[in-house]
Amino acid sequence: MTELSTRDEKLELGVELLAHVEREALDLAAAVDRIETVTTSPALTRDILDAAEKRGVIDRDGARLRVNTGGTYVEYESQVVAREGDFDCRRCGTSISTGHFVQLDAGELGPFGSSCVRKVTGRESASESE
Structure with a gap:
């Protein structure tokens, strides 16, 4: 599993991950689901959302985000x-033999299973509320 070493690296990766979501809008729960592949810290999750908003990556409207x-x-x-x-999916925890790693400017994120990598990038809905 790829580990990020600093809080700043995690923040940058989280913001970049939101910037690459393949949807114009998503609900806050779906955004947090994606961010949790970077961090499970509630404080850092808030900081990622705040930084993404300040940089113009997202606009927040209640529990909805516009990318x-x-x-x-x-x-x-x-x-x-x-x-x-021999990997464990970073999103769902399932044991997988093929890990999919997302290469972003801020770093590498993964491993993910084949369906979770599509959910993390927003190519496939994680829920009907998206």
Whole structure:
């Protein structure tokens, strides 16, 4: 599992992950689900949301977020790398033999199973409320 060493690295990765979500809007719970792949700290989760809003990555309207990055989606061919091994999915905890790692400017995030990587990037809904 890729581990981030500092709070600042986690903050940057969380903001960048939100910037790459493939949806124009999502609910707060879905955003937190994605951020929890970076950190489970409630304080850092709030800081990531605040930083994303201050940088214009998102606009918050109650429990809904609007993503303002228009077209900066994760490119699966170049930014998602699959590696064989013995992994636990960073999102759901399931044991997997193929880990999918998302390569972002702020760092690498993963491993994820094949369906969780799509949910984390927003390519597939994690819930009907999105």
